[in-house]
Amino acid sequence: MTKNLESAETSTVATQADDRFDGTSIMLHWLTVILIVIQFSSAWMRESVDHHSSIAASLLAAHLNSGVLVWVAGVARLIWRHNFAYLPPFPPSMPKLQQTIAKVNEYSLYVLLLVQPITGLGRVLFRGQPFDLFFWQVPALFEENDSIRHFLAESHEFGAKALLALIGLHAGAALFHRLVLRDGVLQRMLPRMSARAKLAPVLAKNDAE
Numbered sequence: 001m002t003k004n005l006e007s008a009e010t011s012t013v014a015t016q017a018d019d020r021f022d023g024t025s026i027m028l029h030w031l032t033v034i035l036i037v038i039q040f041s042s043a044w045m046r047e048s049v050d051h052h053s054s055i056a057a058s059l060l061a062a063h064l065n066s067g068v069l070v071w072v073a074g075v076a077r078l079i080w081r082h083n084f085a086y087l088p089p090f091p092p093s094m095p096k097l098q099q100t101i102a103k104v105n106e107y108s109l110y111v112l113l114l115v116q117p118i119t120g121l122g123r124v125l126f127r128g129q130p131f132d133l134f135f136w137q138v139p140a141l142f143e144e145n146d147s148i149r150h151f152l153a154e155s156h157e158f159g160a161k162a163l164l165a166l167i168g169l170h171a172g173a174a175l176f177h178r179l180v181l182r183d184g185v186l187q188r189m190l191p192r193m194s195a196r197a198k199l200a201p202v203l204a205k206n207d208a209e
């Protein structure tokens with residue numbers, strides 16, 4: 001069962017830097033971040049190279065493979081979150097409206113992380129040709145269909161822009177919590193070993209002020 005301690009008493013504890021998400025949630029979160037960086041950089045780099053070159057083929061292969069991993073990581077996160085995760089509550093000082101915006105942003109991110117790989121896979125499948133996925137050659141499962149492929153390509157492009165906007169809001173809010181509000185929200189999602197090391201310069205600067 002998800003452990004989310006919402007009482008006022010435990011919420012006070014939740015603002016402490018050591019009241020963090022469980023290790024698996026933290027690992028899956030940063031794995032998703034790495035995979036998303038690979039997704040956007042492979043797609044954007046491919047736009048600037050000759051589409052018939054071997055580098056374009058490698059970039060597309062990286063995009064397809066890590067895109068499928070994004071979907072697997074997204075499903076794993078939802079299963080873990082629902083059944084086993086420890087989710088620290090928001091700091092009591094955080095206004096309700098801000099909490100609602102954070103939740104809507106988070107669930108929209110989950111939806112896009114699951115839908116985006118599907119529109120991507122769909123646009124490849126409706127080419128009507130075999131393609132490589134990891135060490136497997138996927139046979140042509142569908143007839144070539146330009147109108148479906150066009151629709152999926154438009155959806156994929158729109159999904160990528162929406163994802164970028166949500167990620168910007170999410171990361172911007174995390175930095176705002178860390179640098180302006182200083183309420184321990186960002187530290188809850190940092191790996192335990194490196195949390196203090198990464199924040200050392202920021203903490204030292206804040207202490208000096």
Ligand code: HEM
Pocket residue numbers: 036039040043044046047060063064065066067068070112113116117118119120121122123124153156157158160163
């Ligand atoms: C969260 C996961 C994903 C993200 C963020 C993402 C993002 C992007 C972006 C930004 C583009 C360039 C804009 C566009 O043409 O639409 C793109 C293109 C593309 N994506 Fe994805 N994608 C993801 C998953 C996938 C998956 C799983 C597949 C297929 C298995 C896929 C297949 C494609 C293809 C075929 C293109 C066009 C590449 C080209 O022809 O240059 N994507 N993707």
